[in-house]
Amino acid sequence: MCGEYLSAEISDLLQSKGINLSKLSDVHIDNFQISLHNGKRISSRLPLGGYGISRFYLDNELFKKASETCTIKKERVVEIYDDQEIQKVITNESSYTCKQVIVATGKRSQLDRQLKREFMQTKSEWLAVKMHYDYEFPTDRVELHNFDGGYAGLSKTESGAVNLCYLTSFRSFKRYKDVAVFQEKVLSANPHLKVFFEKAVPLWKKPITISQISFGAKKQGAHQLLFIGDCAGLIHPLCGNGMAMAIHSAHIAVSAIDEYLNGRLNRKQMIQRYNKNWRSTFSSRMLMGRCMQAILIHPGITRVMYNILHRLPFLMPKIIKKTHGKPVQS
Numbered sequence: 020m021c022g023e024y025l026s027a028e029i030s031d032l033l034q035s036k037g038i039n040l041s042k043l044s045d046v047h048i049d050n051f052q053i054s055l056h057n058g059k060r061i062s063s064r065l066p067l068g069g070y071g072i073s074r075f076y077l078d079n080e081l082f083k084k085a086s087e088t089c090t091i092k093k094e095r096v097v098e099i100y101d102d103q104e105i106q107k108v109i110t111n112e113s114s115y116t117c118k119q120v121i122v123a124t125g126k127r128s129q130l131d132r133q134l135k136r137e138f139m140q141t142k143s144e145w146l147a148v149k150m151h152y153d154y155e156f157p158t159d160r161v162e163l164h165n166f167d168g169g170y171a172g173l174s175k176t177e178s179g180a181v182n183l184c185y186l187t188s189f190r191s192f193k194r195y196k197d198v199a200v201f202q203e204k205v206l207s208a209n210p211h212l213k214v215f216f217e218k219a220v221p222l223w224k225k226p227i228t229i230s231q232i233s234f235g236a237k238k239q240g241a242h243q244l245l246f247i248g249d250c251a252g253l254i255h256p257l258c259g260n261g262m263a264m265a266i267h268s269a270h271i272a273v274s275a276i277d278e279y280l281n282g283r284l285n286r287k288q289m290i291q292r293y294n295k296n297w298r299s300t301f302s303s304r305m306l307m308g309r310c311m312q313a314i315l316i317h318p319g320i321t322r323v324m325y326n327i328l329h330r331l332p333f334l335m336p337k338i339i340k341k342t343h344g345k346p347v348q349s
């Protein structure tokens with residue numbers, strides 16, 4: 020599940036690992052447009068910009084690159100044990116011991132339940148839908164369209180397909196409980212989405228859907244494990260940099276693990292170092308994302324915000340900057 024807009028903040032980092040994003044995708048996005056329920060919209064440039072790239076393609080390229088230097092086992096992890104010295108991973112096929120387990124299982128996994136992580140106790144009211152379409156759409160733009168209870172992102176991917184990905188509250192969805200009807204009754208109340216649904220041709224038989232999405236930082240608990248990517252915390256999707264943060268968090272983890280394996284830090288110090296760096300790098304943008312999301316799903320406040328930004332358009336890139344980091348160097 021992803022809007023498939025990859026922030027350019029990690030392009031230098033990926034380049035240093037031999038992955039050239041400009042070669043993977045011609046879709047360079049540096050324009051942003053946001054619309055209210057009634058269709059009024061504001062445009063802005065994106066300070067850093069990014070790439071339109073499908074997850075299927077990007078993840079496969081990362082997989083191929085990792086395969087050059089690592090042995091990759093495609094097994095489902097069912098349990099993790101962490102001990103003072105040795106950590107153990109049990110999969111559906113085998114078991115492995117290692118010096119440090121890095122957990123990168125995304126937003127929500129059965130493993131989070133096995134590890135008794137706190138966020139699994141609370142129900143989340145968010146669900147998301149994604150689908151690729153054939154549709155005439157500018158290559159350099161990402162659009163965010165507001166509707167009752169959520170927002171939808173539109174942008175092109177490297178294949179030429181347009182990705183529609185939206186997040187909605189369960190409160191809004193439960194009145195219809197059917198994706199097609201919900202899109203017709205709720206999303207299409209926004210005139211831009213109405214035009215989109217009238218003209219766009221779906222490229223898949225059915226959309227991808229997920230529910231129970233928890234946002235924010237997730238507590239470490241008593242574990243001696245390293246959590247990276249969405250496992251450590253998920254920024255609100257409207258910021259468009261969850262993938263960049265996941266990659267950046269892996270980079271932060273690697274430097275902490277290096278210190279541990281070289282004997283300069285013990286495990287406890289290494290985990291503390293990683294968590295501290297994670298917080299100082301991501302906490303303020305997570306907070307900004309939370310504020311922006313709260314504004315965006317509240318029609319009254321969104322209207323006030325629209326009036327301010329309409330009069331003072333130079334504020335928009337400044338707000339966007341607050342949800343992103345500086346380009347990450349290797």
Ligand SMILES: Cc1cc2nc3c(=O)[nH]c(=O)nc-3n(C[C@H](O)[C@H](O)[C@H](O)COP(=O)(O)OP(=O)(O)OC[C@H]3O[C@@H](n4cnc5c(N)ncnc54)[C@H](O)[C@@H]3O)c2cc1C
Nearest residue numbers: 021022023024096124125128147248249256260261262265
């Ligand atoms: C609606 C929505 C729109 C978004 N739009 C964007 C966007 O436009 N741009 C952006 O940058 N970010 C976006 N994001 C956020 C982005 O998708 C995530 O931040 C990013 O995918 C995090 O990467 P990850 O590697 O941590 O997790 P994931 O990409 O979820 O990868 C986790 C992997 O772990 C595997 N896994 C899980 N459990 C196990 C197990 N037990 N054993 C083995 N493997 C396991 C899964 O199969 C999966 O392959 C969006 C999120 C949502 C919800």
